[in-house]
Amino acid sequence: MYRGIYFTADQKTLYRINYMSRLISRVLAPLVSFDCPDTDTLYETAKQIRWSDFFRADTTFAVDGNVANSRITHSQYAALCLKDAVVDSLRFKTGMRPDVSARDPDVLLNLYIHKDRAVISVDTSGGPLHKRGYREDTVSAPMQETVAAAIIRVTGWKGSIPLYDPMCGSGTLLCEALMHFCRIPSGIFRKKFGFEALPDFDPQEWNAVKIKADSAIRELPEGRIAGSDLSEQAVHITKTNLMGLHSGTRVRVIRSDFSALPTLENQTIVANPPYGIRMGKHQDLDAFYKKLGDFLKQKCRRSAAYVYFGDPAYIKKIGLKASWKKPIQAGGLDGRLVKYELY
Ligand SMILES: C[S@@+](CC[C@H](N)C(=O)[O-])C[C@H]1O[C@@H](n2cnc3c(N)ncnc32)[C@H](O)[C@@H]1O
Structure with a gap:
């Protein structure tokens, strides 16, 4: 079972992995990776990303942060710094004021800092893929x-x-x-995927992937x-x-x-x-x-x-x-x- 994978290849494969892979919990598209000894570096580097590629005026977003073996020790605080960098950058460059939506964001960003090296990614899954949507209820110790x-x-x-x-x-x-x-397909009940918010999202390709997968049932x-x-x-x-x-x-x-x-x-x-x-x-x-x-x-x-x-x-x-x-x-x-x- 793979907790998450980084992915940089073609769209069709990206859509197929998100829709059909049963073992992967999220597929991340990395935007940037850099040495990150402190939160100032995190904020300043994140501010340089052209966030307007991912945001329309009404786009909501959230940040998932995970920190391990680094000088930055608080995942939530690191996530907050990235969130501030996104908001400040967009406000300064475009006048946009994106809203944060922890529960149902259009764009879910992922921040992973390991050994003082940060990777900022877009979560193309838009939240964990193990939540298939068929479980109406569970017993007290359900298996993932x-x-x-x-x-x-x-x-x-x-x-x-x-x-x-x-x-x-x-x-x-x-x-x-x-x-x-x-x-x-494992994603058959999923209402939306994170890749739908990517600037190069291709609805026709996505539809073709779904039709092909669904017809094999x-x-x-x-x-x-x-x-x-x-x-x-x-x-x-x-x-x-x-x-x-x-x-x-x-x-x-x-x-x-x-x-x-x-x-x-x-x-x-x-x-x-x-x-x-x-x-x-x-x-x-x-x-x-x-x-x-x-x-x-x-x-x-x-x-x-x-x-x-x-x-x-x-x-x-x-x-x-x-x-x-x-x-x-x-x-x-x-x-x-x-x-x-x-x-
Ligand atoms: C860890 S849970 C299984 C969780 C399950 N894999 C899931 O995803 O929800 C263990 C189950 O064993 C059942 N159980 C306990 N004793 C049992 C027995 N003697 N015979 C049959 N089932 C039993 C419990 O009722 C419980 O639902």
């Missing part, structure tokens, strides 16, 4: 959509055998599996994706989230304790079990993971299970031999995705 998409990608599942999530929560893994199989055959959860509320949320997606009603979701499920043989199993940090320490998670290991061993023969551990300490409790373990750091968790081949 890009993480779920990465897990589905790593499993190599192509739809030739069924995929099952026995503790689906809000259904993020099921939704991402569905989008993957049906080739639903295909149906999900019955019985190909299914899931369950112990919680009635989670089942309801998963069904609601799936309902907005093409073929979503073909994903069967039931309420069940995983240990009461019938056999899940010759399937791809994905699971994101509860873990201490987010679910509350009161549960006896040691026993839970042991029971999960027994379930996989006894009822899931000839399947491959991919279990995402939000807390790697539980890997040893499951009692199964792992084929591999991959680190996935997301949402402040040092998680692991572990594959088990079940014979």
Whole structure:
């Protein structure tokens, strides 16, 4: 999973990446990069950019700031300096007074300072792409959509055998599996992208990219994706989230304790079990993971299970031999995705 990428190539590819890539959370078009030991340098350099290329009289904007290992230590203050530079520069050169809109800006600028080197970019995505728009509601520890998409990608599942999530929560893994199989563009519900505010935005090219991607969407055959959860509320949320997606009603979701499920043989199993940090320490998670290991061993023969551990300490409790373990750091968790081949 890529948190963000810098992009400088052609428009068509830029539009396609933003519309279709499931693993990237934002695509940034760099404007300038420079040595930036202090906020005066930041302000003065940012003021030199020809901001009128990106702003009409009514354009609103916001700045996302991120600072690491630098003499400037406050991300928010750095972002404020860039915001001031934009406003002052536009006012001085054109008389424009652009408004800041933190919630829904037309132009989202990104400032990244690392080791005293600053990069100012336009966020061509216009905010994180993991917010796909299909999640009406979530359970208390939902997985980020890009993480779920990465897990589905790593499993190599192509739809030739069924995929099952026995503790689906809000259904993020099921939704991402569905989008993957049906080739639903990840940005299908997004109302606007940051690249639409770029001076060379080409609506015809953008429309052509959308038409081509949307025409590749295909149906999900019955019985190909299914899931369950112990919680009635989670089942309801998963069904609601799936309902907005093409073929979503073909994903069967039931309420069940995983240990009461019938056999899940010759399937791809994905699971994101509860873990201490987010679910509350009161549960006896040691026993839970042991029971999960027994379930996989006894009822899931000839399947491959991919279990995402939000807390790697539980890997040893499951009692199964792992084929591999991959680190996935997301949402402040040092998680692991572990594959088990079940014979
Ligand atoms: C970490 S959450 C899953 C989050 C999910 N991946 C999402 O994106 O929303 C863990 C889920 O396991 C479910 N669960 C806990 N114990 C269970 C059991 N014995 N059988 C089935 N599901 C269980 C919980 O209800 C919860 O929804």
